[in-house]
Amino acid sequence: MDQVEKWGMFEICCKGKTEGNPYRDYTITAVFEGEKERVRVNGFYDGNGIYRARFMPSYEGVYSYRMEGDYSDIVTEGYFKVVTPSAENHGPVIADGTRLRYQNGKPCHIFGTTCYAWVHQSEQIQEQTLSTLQENAFNKLRFCFFPKYYEFNTKEPVTYPFEKGNGEGLDTKLVEREKEVRTVFPGMKDDGQEYGFDYTRFNVEHFQRFDKRISQLLNMGIEADLILMHPYDRWGNNEMDRESCLQYLKYVTARYSAYRNVWWSLANEYDLIKTKDLEDWEIYGITVSENDPYHHLLSIHNAVQNYDFSKQWITHCSLQRTDFYKTTEDTDIFIEKYNKPVVWDEVCYEGNIGIGWGNITGQELVRRFWEASMRGGYCGHGETFLAPDDILWWSHGGKLKGESPSRIKFLSEIMKDVPGGYLSKGNGMFDEVVGCAGEHTGKGHATCYDYSIHYLGICQPAYRMVFLPEDADYEVELIDTWGMTVTPLGKMRGVNRIKMPEKQYMALKIKKV
C-alpha cells in the first residue's frame, strides 16, 4: 500500500479525455476518506491527457480514495496509508487567535522574506535563491504566480501562466485602463509586449515549475506565501474577466492546496489593480477559501488602503506600512482591531534604490522586526540593493548582500527561547516596548512579567533603571540586537541601575527565577 506522511501530499494521477478545453470543460473530483475525516477535493488537468487530484491528510491511518468526473468514464480508486510525520513536518501553519502556530502545536514565529518574481527567473538564479534561503532563518517566502513588470523587472518570464491565444474576448477598455495604471511607476516604459493569452487554457509547464518550487520550499521548512494576483502586469493578466479569474483561482487551489506550506495571498497591492473592485475581491477571496479544503492561511495585501481584515475569509492581516514613519509600532493596534495574526509583509526594504520603500538601512529594518515581534506580530524582510546585473533579492532572489538577515536570524533564535514561542505587548515605560510571556508580577513601576523582553529601539542610554518586585529574583540579560550578543547580568530584585553600552538597539531580557 502507498504510504504518505500525515500532512504530506498524496496524489492520484490518471488519463482522461483531451477533447475541447480540458481545463474548463470537465468535472474532476476526488474523495479521500479515513477514520477521522472525509475530504472532497477538486482535481485538475495537467496537460498531455493527464488528470490529477491531490490530498493532504490530517490524520494517521488507512484512507480510501475515489476520483471521478466526466473527464473520464473510468473511476480511479484505492487505498493508502498515512504514517507518523517526520521530525521536520509540523503540519500547516494556522492562526490560533492572534498568534501563528503549526498544526501540531509547535510555536511558529514567522520571519518572512520576499522574492516576488524568483520563479520567473533563470534556473540558475532560482537555484541560487534556494541556496541563499538555506543559509538564512527565513521561514516564509512571498512570491507571485503571475510574471512581473516593474522597475528592474522588464524581462520576459521563463514561462507564461496561460497559453498564447488569439486575443479574442479581451476588453480593450480594460486594457487601456490597465495601461494608465502603469503610470504610477514613473520612468517605466511599455515596450509593446503583445497581449492575447487565452485565459481559459493554462500553460501547465508554468504550473509544474511552481509545483517543484513550492515542494522544495516545503522540504526546507519554508512557507510559500503565493501571491495570486498583482498590479505589475503588461501581459493582460489583469484584464481577465471574472469568469476566467474564477477558473484560474479554482485551478490554483485544486493544484496547490495539498502542499502544507502554502499560504494564499489573494493579491499584492490589490488597490493598485484598477480593473477589479471590492466586489471582485470579495468573490475571489471567498472562492479561494471555499475551494481550499484545508483553509490555508489567506489574506490580501494593500498598497495604500488596508483591506477590511475582519472579513471571515481572511485569516490574518497582511500589512504594508501606510504611514512612512510608523510601521510595526502599530502592530498591537491591528491585533486589537482584528483579533487575528498580524503579518507585516512590506515595511520597506534594506537597500539603496531611488525610492523610499527600497532604501532603508539594515538597522532600521531590524528595528522594525523587533517592534513587531515584541508586540505579538510578524515582520517581513526584503532587500533592494542596486546590482550590475539588475538582480535584486526583493524581486529576483539570488544572493543577499545586506546586514539585516544575520540579525533577523539572531532574533529568530531569541524568539525560539521564549516560553510558548510568542510574546504579546506588555506594560512598560513610554520609551520601551515590552514583549511578555506569562504572568504580570509587577507592582507600581515594577512592570515586569514571568518573562519579558524590554526593547529600547533608537535610545542609547548609559544606564537603565529597572524596577523589580522585592520578593523574587529575576535573571537579567543584556541583548545587543545589532551586535548579536547576549550578556548575562546576573540575578536582581528591587530597584536596579543597570549599566548600558550607550548604543542603540539594546534590549533587556528579564526572567523570573
Add this chain to the structure above:
Amino acid sequence: MDQVEKWGMFEICCKGKTEGNPYRDYTITAVFEGEKERVRVNGFYDGNGIYRARFMPSYEGVYSYRMEGDYSDIVTEGYFKVVTPSAENHGPVIADGTRLRYQNGKPCHIFGTTCYAWVHQSEQIQEQTLSTLQENAFNKLRFCFFPKYYEFNTKEPVTYPFEKGNGEGLDTKLVEREKEVRTVFPGMKDDGQEYGFDYTRFNVEHFQRFDKRISQLLNMGIEADLILMHPYDRWGNNEMDRESCLQYLKYVTARYSAYRNVWWSLANEYDLIKTKDLEDWEIYGITVSENDPYHHLLSIHNAVQNYDFSKQWITHCSLQRTDFYKTTEDTDIFIEKYNKPVVWDEVCYEGNIGIGWGNITGQELVRRFWEASMRGGYCGHGETFLAPDDILWWSHGGKLKGESPSRIKFLSEIMKDVPGGYLSKGNGMFDEVVGCAGEHTGKGHATCYDYSIHYLGICQPAYRMVFLPEDADYEVELIDTWGMTVTPLGKMRGVNRIKMPEKQYMALKIKKV
C-alpha cells in the same frame, strides 16, 4: 533728554512707601505717550523703597511719561526720545499667521534650546552657559523662573523667588497632593526641604538676577522663553493659592514685559501640576495676556495632553512629542489645526541618560529639526549627557558636548537662504518631505516649486529620480545635512536621475533659475 532705541527699554525709577507689603498693597501705574501710541503699564516694587515702571516703545519720536499711584504722594513725569533701532534690534518676535517674524518684518526662524534651571546655578556656570550660547546658533532659550527639583536637580537654587515666611496659610492638603505627584519621577527622594515661603513677598534679588540674564540674552539676539510655572517643585511653589498666583503673574509681567526678547511659557508640563486645573490655567493665561501691554508670544507646554491651543490668549503651539515614534513629522497637522506657529519645545534630547526623552542620537535630533523646518514649524534642542559633575545642559547649562548643535547651526544657515525665510510643506513623493517657498511649477510627477528643499530623512538612496518641467531650468544642490556640505549639481530640467551618496540625512535643494 534721555534716549532709548525703538523696542529698547525705558525705565522710570523712584522712591516710595515701605509700610505694609509694598509688593501687594499699593497701586503703581505709568503712562507712556508718543505721537503714535499711548501705553499704560503696571509698575512694580523692587525692594529698598524703590519703585520702577518699564516701557518698550514701538515708534520713534518724543514720548512723555507719568508714573503715579498710592505707592507715593509724588507723581514722577518727564520726557524721553525714542531713536532708530541699532542694526541687531529687529523688535520682538511676533506670530504672523503660522510663521514667526520680527516686528520689523525680518524673517525669524527660531532654533531654540533648553536650560531649564540655568539661572539657578552658580555664577560661573551661568557665565559658561552664555559663552556656549555665543558659539552656537540657538536664538531662543527656554528656562524656568522657579527653582527646579528633579533627577539631577536636587541642589538648592542660588536664590528663591519668594521671601521666607512663617508658612502660615499653606493648604496642607495641597502640599500632600503635590508630594504625591513627585512619584511620577521614580527613584527621586524628598530630602525634607522645608516649606513656608511667603508668596505675597517677592525676593527681589531673584528677580534682579533674571533682569540681568534676560537683558544679556537680548543683547545676544536670543529670545528668552520664560517658564512661569512648572511641576518640578519641593519648595511649595505649586501650592500657592490663586490670589498669590495672580499677584506673581502680575508682578512678572510688570517687570519683564518691556524686554523685547521675552516669550511667556505659562507652564512647563502643566498637566503634571496636579494642584491646578484647567480653570486656573485659563485665568492665569488671560492674566498674563492682559497684563502684558505688548502681547509677547504666550503659550503653555504639556507633558502628555496638549493644551487647547485655539484659545485666544495663546499665540502659538508649544509642543512636546506625544507619540514616542512621531514628533515633528506632525508639524503640518498642528499648523492646519490651529493656524498658529508651531514650536516643538521638547522632541527628546541628544544624550545618554536612562530614560527615552533624554537619550536619542544627534542624528535623530537633527532629523527632527529638519522635519519641523521643512513643514513650516520650529524645533527645539536639548542635551542630556551624563557628566561627573551632574551638569547637564538641558537643565543647568554649562558646555555642550553633543553632535547636533553644529548641524543645527548648519540648518540655520540653510534657512537664512530661503526666500522669505520660511518654508511650508509642499507636495512630494511619499518618502520625502518637501519644504517650499514660492509658486508651484510642477505638472504630474514634477512636484517642484520656485524654491524647494526635498528632505530624504532616513533613506539612503544611491540615486534619486527628479521630475522637473521641460520648459525651465532649475539649479539643483545636494545638501548633506549631517556632513554639513552643499554640493552644486548644476542646472536641470525634465527627468533626471541624480547620483546620491547612499547615506542617510540627504536633501536636494531645487531652485528655479
